[in-house]
Amino acid sequence: MIATLAMLLLACANEGPEPVRVVGSSTVFPFAAKTAETYSERTGIRMVVEQTGSGGGHKLFCSGDRSINATTSSRPQKPSEAALCASNGVKPVVEIRLGFDGIVLARSVAAAPMAIDEATLYRALARELPTSDTDCTAMPNPYTTWSQISPDLPNNRIEAYGPPPTSGTRDAFVETAMETGARHYPCLAEVERDTPNLFRARAHELREDGHWIDAGENDNALVQTLINTPTALGVFGFSFLEQNTDKVAAVSIDGIFPSRRTIRSGDYPVVRDLYLYLRGDDETGIAGYALELASDEASGLGGYLEAIGLIPLPEGERDLMRRRILATFEQNEGQAR
Known part of the structure; x- marks a missing residue:
């Protein structure tokens, strides 16, 4: 089921002409950009990753602008930012821990x-x-x-x-x-x-x-x-x-x-922990991108992100993050049907 859902998410994402856009932390930027490059090469999905700082990223992400699909952050989302997201209809917000720094x-x-x-x-x-x-x-x-x-x-x-x-x-x-x-x-x-x-x-x-x-x-x-x-x-x-x-x-x-x-x-x-935040009702390739970030190949021990400085999460926590992503978008697929 997990593999089937992941393939469905990728197939749906390829239908959209707009790039998947990630904003946020300058600390997370090298990891987000390297993953975007790898993900784009594998899927053909266009990715744009921008450095805005964590605070700037949360502000843009929570503004309600649907062209912004996710934000990276080098600290947890603040209650005031969560409230801004909710007031602008950006929900559900899914928090994914990526690793340590x-x-x-x-x-x-x-x-x-x-x-x-x-x-x-x-x-x-x-x-x-x-x-x-x-x-x-x-x-x-x-x-x-x-x-x-x-x-x-x-x-x-x-x-x-x-x-x-x-x-x-x-x-x-x-x-x-x-x-x-x-x-x-x-x-x-x-x-x-x-x-x-x-x-x-x-x-x-x-x-x-x-x-x-x-x-x-x-x-x-x-x-x-x-x-x-x-x-x-x-x-x-x-x-x-x-x-x-x-x-x-x-x-x-x-x-x-x-x-x-x-x-x-x-x-x-x-x-500190490093994070990715995405909106759970997004129909672009952001779910597939998040799964790539949380994959063993990317953020696991010996992964291509560890090679450029990311300190990996324990395997069990990384698996929990993948299941969180899949559970959110699997629920959306069920509601759409």
């Missing part, structure tokens, strides 16, 4: 090696800090060099380039690294317990005084910036680090360097 801090290979922990990262990059461990009165971040935070760190200006507010990488970075760092202040840990929304606001606000710089969605441009500014840090996905090891080197966090092993095991502290 780590968010890395990196410097030029010309710079001296650097190791930090999440508490230091929060002290360096938060817009405001507590006055003391026990007094959460907010004060503007006073640190301008790393050595002011710890004498073990270099006497370099704090300068970090990272993704803009529309980026899923930024969302995942503040929800993992920055929140964990904020909890090292005992008073902020109490705030999280008593007023979670206030804690999130304090933990998620990055500096706006020139020590954190929004670098856009173009990771290639970010790497060039790090080459030109060797003492600066860059924040981006692990897969992009793997593609540029001749230019940039990772900074260890809590004594652990990012690698496929440490990300898959969860030992590396800044790990």
